[in-house]
Amino acid sequence: GDSVTQMEGPVTLSEEAFLTINCTYTATGYPSLFWYVQYPGEGLQLLLKATKADDKGSNKGFEATYRKETTSFHLEKGSVQVSDSAVYFCALSVYGGATNKLIFGTGTLLAVQP
Amino acid sequence: DTGVSQDPRHKITKRGQNVTFRCDPISEHNRLYWYRQTLGQGPEFLTYFQNEAQLEKSRLLSDRFSAERPKGSFSTLEIQRTEQGDSAMYLCASSLASSGTGVTQYFGPGTRLLVL
Numbered sequence: 650g651d652s653v654t655q656m657e658g659p660v661t662l663s664e665e666a667f668l669t670i671n672c673t674y675t676a677t678g679y680p681s682l683f684w685y686v687q688y689p690g691e692g693l694q695l696l697l698k699a700t701k702a703d704d705k706g707s708n709k710g711f712e713a714t715y716r717k718e719t720t721s722f723h724l725e726k727g728s729v730q731v732s733d734s735a736v737y738f739c740a741l742s743v744y745g746g747a748t749n750k751l752i753f754g755t756g757t758l759l760a761v762q763p
Numbered sequence: 764d765t766g767v768s769q770d771p772r773h774k775i776t777k778r779g780q781n782v783t784f785r786c787d788p789i790s791e792h793n794r795l796y797w798y799r800q801t802l803g804q805g806p807e808f809l810t811y812f813q814n815e816a817q818l819e820k821s822r823l824l825s826d827r828f829s830a831e832r833p834k835g836s837f838s839t840l841e842i843q844r845t846e847q848g849d850s851a852m853y854l855c856a857s858s859l860a861s862s863g864t865g866v867t868q869y870f871g872p873g874t875r876l877l878v879l
Contacts, residue, residue, distance in 0.1 A: 653805075679864070681863070681864040682863055683867075685870075691872065692767075692854070692870045692871055692872040692873055693806070693854065693856075693870040694870070695867050695869070696866060696869075700863065700864070700865035700868065718817065725854025738805050738806075740805070742864040742866075743864060744858040744863075744864055744866070748796075748811045748813070748818060748819055748865075749864045749866060750796070750808040750811065750819070751796075751798075751806070751808065751809070751856075751868060752808070753806050754802065754805050755804055755805050756803075756804070756805050
């Protein structure tokens, strides 16, 4: 079945370090790919998305490129800040049954230290 | 701009009791979803409404669970005869109707349920 695998955390970085969180997927059909972020005490927020192969999603300095050949959607940021500390979820959306349900990975906790 | 709201934010109950959660989606959104998130896991799909019609239910949704969306506005999720395994965060999301898979779902803050 459709699934998402993302790297386990926690990921601990110093401020201004480079961030990569790996995400790979398995899907039938042509999924859209998403990164959601959950800040402490808050709900899930969309960070970025890509709807077709080779698309790059970007927001707030974060980027991810939809790589169909490697079935990946890795999240990157060139210089992290303490305020980026959160749990990051990779997800895919496929049309199955009646709707486009989201299938999430297990989440990666990012802790950025000053 | 009011986002998705959920009530209550926290619920503690004893095993065997019934609980009901409410979700108010973004007003112009006609699609509404419920997900469940347990500790250390990503959210898992439970059920979906388009307007007032419940069009899909996950196998995770046992017969103790029921969801409604009267008049296509707010939705309720009821759990009857709660079990300790029902302890989780229950998330509601809404979206516009759109063809394709790229439509964004907007999530509420969730209701955290603890069954003692």
